[in-house]
Amino acid sequence: MMEVDLQIPLLIALAFIVFALLRLSYTPGLETSRSDTRGLELLKDWLSPEQSISYEQCRHFDVIGSDSGTVFRIHHGTQMNVMELDNIGQPVCRWCFVPDGSLVAGDVMLTQKIALETNERGALAVANRSLAH
Amino acid sequence: MSGSNAPAERSLLFCSLAQVNQLGVLRMAVQIVMDRTGDTRHTFDTRDRAAVEEAEKRFTELTGMGFTAAVRTGPGHQRVVRSFDPAAEETLFFPRLVGG
Numbered sequence: 001m002m003e004v005d006l007q008i009p010l011l012i013a014l015a016f017i018v019f020a021l022l023r024l025s026y027t028p029g030l031e032t033s034r035s036d037t038r039g040l041e042l043l044k045d046w047l048s049p050e051q052s053i054s055y056e057q058c059r060h061f062d063v064i065g066s067d068s069g070t071v072f073r074i075h076h077g078t079q080m081n082v083m084e085l086d087n088i089g090q091p092v093c094r095w096c097f098v099p100d101g102s103l104v105a106g107d108v109m110l111t112q113k114i115a116l117e118t119n120e121r122g123a124l125a126v127a128n129r130s131l132a133h
Numbered sequence: 134m135s136g137s138n139a140p141a142e143r144s145l146l147f148c149s150l151a152q153v154n155q156l157g158v159l160r161m162a163v164q165i166v167m168d169r170t171g172d173t174r175h176t177f178d179t180r181d182r183a184a185v186e187e188a189e190k191r192f193t194e195l196t197g198m199g200f201t202a203a204v205r206t207g208p209g210h211q212r213v214v215r216s217f218d219p220a221a222e223e224t225l226f227f228p229r230l231v232g233g
Binding site: 034035036037038039041042046047048049050051052079080096097098099100101102103104106107110111114115117118119122123126127128 | 165167168169170171172199201205208209210211212225227228229230231232
């Protein structure tokens with residue numbers, strides 16, 4: 001009987017420690033940060049050297065549309081981050097298209113790059129257009 | 134859908150895909166699927182018939198769900214593929230595009 005009395009508080013203490021450890025190991029912000037980092041690493045793997053340098057220095061990079069040859073500037077972000085430029089590099093308008101689902105910024109920008117460089121018309125067909133300013 | 138834990142995949146822990154392939158023992162390829170965690174990677178030995186069949190099945194499932202597949206052709210260059218390419222070293226899958 002004495003042993004049982006001792007075991008119950010011990011089990012409660014053990015359960016409390018396990019619960020506390022689980023709470024400590026789950027940090028939502030940390031998980032989000034890891035996902036963001038993975039997305040940016042993937043993006044950098046697929047950028048050209050010029051695009052990579054531009055992104056590192058300015059947080060944006062340029063791509064050339066596969067159909068029109070138009071230059072688009074992709075800024076760091078997940079929405080309203082694609083700018084169409086004219087032939088002197090001035091913004092013409094913004095295009096907003098993203099991959100379906102909640103993806104991190106790196107994934108969104110990489111999708112936008114691939115879409116514009118391989119199927120510009122298809123990408124702009126689903127995109128919303130707005131004024132540059 | 135989660136990555137497999139095949140022995141071939143475990144061997145990649147300390148080597149890049151290119152390094153593993155240079156060794157000549159394995160001929161590794163990877164399918165990268167964008168998701169909320171950044172991405173999920175499925176590596177397989179292209180000389181393992183069962184693994185290649187599994188990769189082809191994954192390709193068909195993902196493209197059937199609306200994902201677009203792209204393979205890297207050089208630094209900063211890629212092409213979209215509509216059918217499974219067993220020789221592709223790196224295939225990236227991204228979800229369908231929607232207006233924002």
